[in-house]
Amino acid sequence: MSGSVLLILVLNIALNYFTTQENLKKDSDLKTVLTAKQIAVAIEQSQFSSDYVERQIAYNLRIAASAAADELDPDIQNISNDNLIALSRKIGVSHITLFVRKDDDIVAVRSSDPAEIGISTKRWDYWYKALSQLFSRQPVTVKQGQILDNFWSGPFEQSYSEPDRINKWGYYYDGKRNYMINPYFQDTAIEDYLKVMSPNEIVEETKKVNNQVLEITGINPKSFGKEPLNSNGTESSFNALTNQPIRFGSYHSDNTAEEEEAVKKAVWTGENQVFLSTLNGTKVIKSFVPIFPQQRDPYVIRIVNDYAAISSVVSEQLVSHIAISVVLLEIVILGSYILAGFIIRPVQSMLGKVSEVADGHFDTRLVVKSHDELGQLGNRINAMTENLGLYTRRLEQMYEENRSVKEYLESVINQTADAIHVWDQDRVIMRVNRAFEELYGWKAREVVGRPSPIVPDYLKGEDTERLQLMLEGIQVPPMESLRQKKDGTLVEVSISTSAVRDEAGEIMGFISVSRDITSRNRMEELLRRSEKLTTVGQLAAGVAHEIRNPLTTLRGFLQFQQETQKLNPQHIDLMLSELDRINLIVSEFLILAKPQAVRFQDKDLRFILGDVVSLLDSQAHLYDVQFDLKLGQQEAMVHCEENQLKQVFINVLKNSMEAMPKGGHIRMILSLHAKDQQAMAELVIEDEGIGIPADMMAKLGEPFLTNKESGTGLGLMVSQRIIQSHGGTLEIESEEGKGTKVMIQLPLSTPEEVSTD
Numbered sequence: 001m002s003g004s005v006l007l008i009l010v011l012n013i014a015l016n017y018f019t020t021q022e023n024l025k026k027d028s029d030l031k032t033v034l035t036a037k038q039i040a041v042a043i044e045q046s047q048f049s050s051d052y053v054e055r056q057i058a059y060n061l062r063i064a065a066s067a068a069a070d071e072l073d074p075d076i077q078n079i080s081n082d083n084l085i086a087l088s089r090k091i092g093v094s095h096i097t098l099f100v101r102k103d104d105d106i107v108a109v110r111s112s113d114p115a116e117i118g119i120s121t122k123r124w125d126y127w128y129k130a131l132s133q134l135f136s137r138q139p140v141t142v143k144q145g146q147i148l149d150n151f152w153s154g155p156f157e158q159s160y161s162e163p164d165r166i167n168k169w170g171y172y173y174d175g176k177r178n179y180m181i182n183p184y185f186q187d188t189a190i191e192d193y194l195k196v197m198s199p200n201e202i203v204e205e206t207k208k209v210n211n212q213v214l215e216i217t218g219i220n221p222k223s224f225g226k227e228p229l230n231s232n233g234t235e236s237s238f239n240a241l242t243n244q245p246i247r248f249g250s251y252h253s254d255n256t257a258e259e260e261e262a263v264k265k266a267v268w269t270g271e272n273q274v275f276l277s278t279l280n281g282t283k284v285i286k287s288f289v290p291i292f293p294q295q296r297d298p299y300v301i302r303i304v305n306d307y308a309a310i311s312s313v314v315s316e317q318l319v320s321h322i323a324i325s326v327v328l329l330e331i332v333i334l335g336s337y338i339l340a341g342f343i344i345r346p347v348q349s350m351l352g353k354v355s356e357v358a359d360g361h362f363d364t365r366l367v368v369k370s371h372d373e374l375g376q377l378g379n380r381i382n383a384m385t386e387n388l389g390l391y392t393r394r395l396e397q398m399y400e401e402n403r404s405v406k407e408y409l410e411s412v413i414n415q416t417a418d419a420i421h422v423w424d425q426d427r428v429i430m431r432v433n434r435a436f437e438e439l440y441g442w443k444a445r446e447v448v449g450r451p452s453p454i455v456p457d458y459l460k461g462e463d464t465e466r467l468q469l470m471l472e473g474i475q476v477p478p479m480e481s482l483r484q485k486k487d488g489t490l491v492e493v494s495i496s497t498s499a500v501r502d503e504a505g506e507i508m509g510f511i512s513v514s515r516d517i518t519s520r521n522r523m524e525e526l527l528r529r530s531e532k533l534t535t536v537g538q539l540a541a542g543v544a545h546e547i548r549n550p551l552t553t554l555r556g557f558l559q560f561q562q563e564t565q566k567l568n569p570q571h572i573d574l575m576l577s578e579l580d581r582i583n584l585i586v587s588e589f590l591i592l593a594k595p596q597a598v599r600f601q602d603k604d605l606r607f608i609l610g611d612v613v614s615l616l617d618s619q620a621h622l623y624d625v626q627f628d629l630k631l632g633q634q635e636a637m638v639h640c641e642e643n644q645l646k647q648v649f650i651n652v653l654k655n656s657m658e659a660m661p662k663g664g665h666i667r668m669i670l671s672l673h674a675k676d677q678q679a680m681a682e683l684v685i686e687d688e689g690i691g692i693p694a695d696m697m698a699k700l701g702e703p704f705l706t707n708k709e710s711g712t713g714l715g716l717m718v719s720q721r722i723i724q725s726h727g728g729t730l731e732i733e734s735e736e737g738k739g740t741k742v743m744i745q746l747p748l749s750t751p752e753e754v755s756t757d
Helices: 002-071 081-091 126-135 188-197 199-209 256-269 308-358 373-415 434-440 457-471 518-564 569-593 605-622 642-658 714-725
Strands: 095-101 106-111 146-148 151-153 166-169 180-185 213-219 246-249 273-279 282-291 299-306 419-423 429-432 479-484 490-501 507-516 601-604 625-630 637-640 664-675 678-686 729-735 739-747
Touching: 002 081, 002 146, 002 151, 002 166, 002 180, 002 199, 002 213, 002 282, 002 299, 002 308, 081 095, 081 106, 106 126, 126 151, 126 180, 199 213, 199 246, 213 282, 256 273, 256 282, 256 299, 308 373, 373 434, 419 434, 434 490, 434 507, 457 479, 457 490, 457 507, 490 518, 518 569, 601 605, 601 642, 605 625, 605 637, 605 642, 605 664, 605 678, 637 642, 637 739, 642 664, 642 678, 642 714, 642 739, 714 729
Parallel strands: 625 664
Antiparallel strands: 095 106, 095 180, 146 151, 166 180, 213 246, 213 299, 273 282, 282 299, 419 429, 419 507, 479 490, 490 507, 601 637, 664 678, 678 739, 729 739
């Protein structure tokens, strides 16, 4: 509590300190602006008086010039400098100078002051303009100075020949002479006048009544900062009174560039600029107040105030606030100590109980006697302790159950015969079981924390594809593949992989179960060989049976002819027919047992079917059969051996024609579609024949299975073998009495598969 109070007091002191400082700055700024405006008003009033005096002096110069014109000869050649000295004394002026007009200049030719002779006015700015207009007998349009009849008087200005003197000139030209008369005053009377009317007197009086003001300066924005200033604010390149950077007052600065920016900003925005700075090592407040007098150029009054006045007031208030804060802090500390005596004891008791709970002791209870907030807190601590004891016992029970389940699962995993390993999305193995170590030869410590070493390099692409599918949420089926043991040998395994997900459904890793299928594959190979031997035996038995019948017939005819010693032509035809039958059986058996060398090319199925239909068209007329073709307009290019496909189509179409003894229609429909991301051509041949009995459908393709009297049953087997060698499928649908449908699918050729033979 004491710390909080101390913090609040410190913040309050800091806030009061900065608030007082800012308020004093604002007050000082307000007083400074008021002072600047008072100075500006005083300067304006003195300027009006100065203008009046200048007009009177100009009038006197006009009278003196007119008197000099009456005394002087119209031709300048008849006038000497001595004449001008005498005349200036006579009419009461300091000096008289006579100017003549040259081709492109106005030059002083005669003068009572030798320093004036030879002076050129060409570079005198508006002075030269006024003199040129007088010589041309034109009205003078220069706004500076005073304009009278045939006369113009310039403002007070430093002398060109004597820069330390300030003169008042008058210029008279009436057109009756070949020169211009220039009387002027140059004496102490003018200098005293300037001192009296100068704003410096006002500045000094202002500084006397306000001891905080260190410096007051009138700044001319047009020339201030144009060239590097001297320490007193003067600059040698500005000689005229009107273009001096410092118009009045004194000027000293440690940073002229900073003040130049402030002057520009004050004139541009029309607002006073105030900032803290230093002057001769002393911290000060500088104020720049823009003044915009009527019918005159604007200027800036710079007032420098000593910051010590503000800092002393702020320091006094700071000391006062600190003293008050110390007293308040002592009162709070004493009160806190007294109040803590009533609160600390029950709080210490609660703290001891909480410490016991933190150590795992939940049996003790707090003795609560009060009903205030501390009493309520004690009751809640007792309730919390009781609940924590209950939850702790439940957690211990759950921990024991989880430990038992974990041990059981680990036992099951380690005792299972299948190799199990868990890995993350970077293929780093996180855990393996004992069967994994036995199957692959790696110990757990050798593979855990490392990328899986069991996938051969040439199978990593396949493994990556399966991983990508699982990351996309697709369940991949088990597969049979090869994996690498520690000694480098390959083992045939069946692999089942599943994703392991967290409660949010995000994939945490993967678990793979591997099973050695080397023995199973060998057994299956033995079974396949056994089945092949059985099939060969069946084929041999069938061939022997089929050949024995025609051989028996041949033997009978030959014995009969041997006995009769006669050659019967009818018997010869029958014997040749039986020999052809034997040749057919042997040829189909050879095709089935050892297919001939083939030459695959890209062919259009439409043209192959057209050739087959043309070949069988005559036979179809004999059976009263019509072919209905729907082959489409799109080409159906397949990579095939043309004669083999023709043999398949002929076998299927002949079977369809022979199944329709009363004639009918055979429909052939060719279409293109996609199957398992592979473009396929599908040919459907559908007849209206007698169909195939249901008991024969399951045995289709077996050798010597036929429902034709002269058939061998080998044609369908040979056709299936041909279609399979082309990467296609042959399927048959039939219903007895309603016809048969044969569906043949062949993959369309792609540019990569096109043969170059």
